[in-house]
Amino acid sequence: MFLQLLLSSGLFMSELAIGTSFNSTQAPTGFPPCDALIQAGLGKSILLPTEPSYADRVDSYWSLNSRQHPFCIVQPRNAKEVATSMTALLGADKAGDWHIAIRSGGHNSGGANNIDNGVTIDLMHLDQATYDKETNLASVGPGAKWMDVYAKLAKHDVLVTGGRDGDVGVGGFLLGGGSTFFMGTEGFGCDAVKNYEIVLTNGTIVNANDKENSDLWLALKGGGSNFGIVTRYDMEALPNTKLSYKLRSINITHAVQIASNFVDFTDNYEKFTNDALVLYLTHNATIIKESMVGTIQVNTQGKINSTGFAKLDKIPDIKPAPYEHVTLAEAAAGSQVAGGVWMCEATLTFSNTKGLMKKAINMHEQYVKDLKKAIGEENFTTMFFFQPMPTMFGDISKKRGGNMIGFDLEEKNSVLWTAGVEIKTNQQDRIYAQSLMNKMAADLKSYSKSVGGATDLVYLNYADTTQDPLGSYGANNVNYLKRVAERYDPEELFQTRFPLGFKISSVDS
Ligand SMILES: Cc1cc2nc3c(=O)[nH]c(=O)nc-3n(C[C@H](O)[C@H](O)[C@H](O)COP(=O)(O)OP(=O)(O)OC[C@H]3O[C@@H](n4cnc5c(N)ncnc54)[C@H](O)[C@@H]3O)c2cc1C
Incomplete structure (x- = not known):
């Protein structure tokens, strides 16, 4: 009877869980880190699995890879509450096997922003x-x-x-x-x-x-x-100037010609510094059986028909698309890739040459063929992006105080290649598609090396969990990052208790 009373009051659970008496008025959860948050006064900022908004918040992650189920989600309202969450979670009994995740926008597609065994700190209220x-x-x-x-x-x-x-x-x-x-x-x-x-x-x-x-x-x-x-x-x-902005869809037969224009554009970037060009290849058999080329052509000062795009604009669209004047807010609101799918991703950079661009285009077609055979053509969509990375970007960064990316060390104009695939079926197919993608990325890397066109940068925001973006920044920057991490977090708590994402402690010096 006494035991029943203890269990129904929840007291017994908290005694077991944290080994001390529970003095908050909120019922304990049985999860030591969530109870530590409650004891720290953050009970009102916690979402528990029993609450409907918990499921909504899990479903709001962009990719299925991230829709994991933490013991609880803490949603601090300001920096002070983030600090209280940090102290409470790091002070909780760390016995067992649980860790802490951090979420901002929740758009990382590899799942580095949420956790099954642990607690997620969700920064949604810090949105000013x-x-x-x-x-x-x-x-x-x-x-x-x-x-x-x-x-x-x-x-x-x-x-x-x-x-x-x-x-x-x-x-x-x-x-x-x-x-x-x-x-x-x-x-x-x-x-x-x-x-x-x-x-x-x-x-x-x-x-x-x-x-x-x-x-x-x-x-x-x-x-x-x-x-x-x-x-x-x-x-x-x-x-807040208006952009000139155009999204184009072009027949795949023009892919090599467009790639050649892309290379010229990148090599001449200093003449068109207000222009931005993104090129992508996509295959979505539910819309069209062949692959397509897309471009995003922008002039940030609103100049229509910038000469930077003159050659590209001679190539016909599938359906003519005019340049429009839009604000950045309108462009961003109108450009949201739908989520809710399993994602595969990989990225690398290579020298800005027509030969390497052609190789990458052929690899996309081969990838599509292989994946169709393995999981069926209706079950995936590819989006392989190419972005100009002329050395002048590194020069600009350097003038503004520098950064860790190491691109200022690059001597050749490069292309930022990013492969993305949405898988509509299941995790097993995702793993298969990711393994094919990893092999393709390795082949592209070794081909670029064989023709003297390999460059180092693995861009962090697009990297798969198996890649090493921080290691690609160069030995000096890696050592610098290690020293700074040690200075501000001498006990390496951020490296060990927050293990998701790319951690500098895992990178070889
Ligand atoms: C459709 C799509 C379009 C994209 N477009 C671009 C683009 O144009 N340019 C580009 O560079 N990238 C782009 N990305 C990549 C994007 O920048 C990354 O996925 C980025 O991590 C998303 O930011 P987020 O706040 O949504 O991150 P989250 O998914 O919330 O977090 C990403 C990682 O950062 C950590 N983190 C987040 N916030 C903090 C914080 N405040 N303190 C400490 N750690 C934190 C998380 O723990 C996690 O490991 C795109 C991705 C997608 C899927």
Whole structure:
């Protein structure tokens, strides 16, 4: 009877779980880290699996890979509550096998933003986007989506250099670098960050900028999730000009000609610094049986028919698409790749040559053929992206204070190649598609080496979990990141208790 009473009151569970008496008024959960959060006063900020909004929040992750089920989800309302969550979770009994995940926008497709065995810190409430005219800084919360950031900043007639897909989140995007429409004049998204507010593992909230904790400021620019939880990014703002913007669909028979134009565009980037070009190959048999080429052609100053695109524009569209004048907010809101599928991804860079582009196009066609045979043509969609990476991007980053990506060391103009495949069936097919993709990426890498066209960068934001983006930054940057991680997190708690994503402690020096 006494035991029954204890069980029904939940007291017995908490005694077992945390080994101390439970003094919160909220019923204990039986999960030590969730109970530690409740005891720290964060009971109202926790979502438990028994609540309907828990399932909604899990379903709001972009890819199925990420829709895992933590013991509980804590949703702090401000930096102070992030610090309290950090202290409570790191102070909880760590016996057993559980860990901590961090989520900002939830767009990472490899599952590094959620966890089954543990607790997820969900930064959704840290979603502000404010502007200070005096400093020309926009203060942006990690949990915001780029389309909302742009819409809020547009009220002040400014923009920041963020994501192109409106549904992508701020937090992960900027920690990985951030490839944007503004690369030709502004470098990576992270190059615009003048100050980071970050919660360290010792529970303190610090700023990192060129005067205060400047080593941490530099390390955070492309150094990934290795130092603490970033709670605010203060970014240099730009005037909110309208973009000239065109999305095109082109017959696959023109692929090699377009690739050749892409190479010329990249080699001449310094003449068209306000232009941005993204080229992609896609196969979606539910729409059309053959593959197609797509381009995104943008001029960030609203110039229609920029001469940078003159040659490309001579190639006919499947359905003519005019240039439009749109704000960045409109472009981002209108460009949201639908989620809810299993994702495979891989990325690398190679020299900007027509031969390597042609090889990559042929590999896409072979990949489609192999995957059709294995899982059926209706069950997947490919999207293989090519983005210009001229050395001038590295020069811009360097002038703005530098970053960790190591692209300033690159001597040749490169192409950023990213393979993405959506799998509509199941996890088993996903693993099969990922193994084919890994093999293709390895073949493309060794082919590029064989023709003297290999380059180092593995871009963090597009990397598969088996790749080593931090290692691709070069030995000096790897050692720098290790030193900074050690200085701000001497007990390596962020490396061990927050194990998801690319951790600098796993990279060889
Ligand atoms: C459709 C699509 C379009 C994309 N477009 C672009 C693009 O144009 N340019 C580009 O560069 N990338 C792009 N990406 C990649 C995107 O930048 C990454 O997936 C990025 O991680 C997403 O940011 P998020 O805030 O949504 O991250 P989340 O998925 O929430 O987190 C990503 C990682 O960062 C960690 N993290 C997140 N926030 C914090 C924080 N505040 N402190 C510490 N660690 C944190 C997480 O734990 C996780 O490991 C795209 C991805 C997709 C699927």
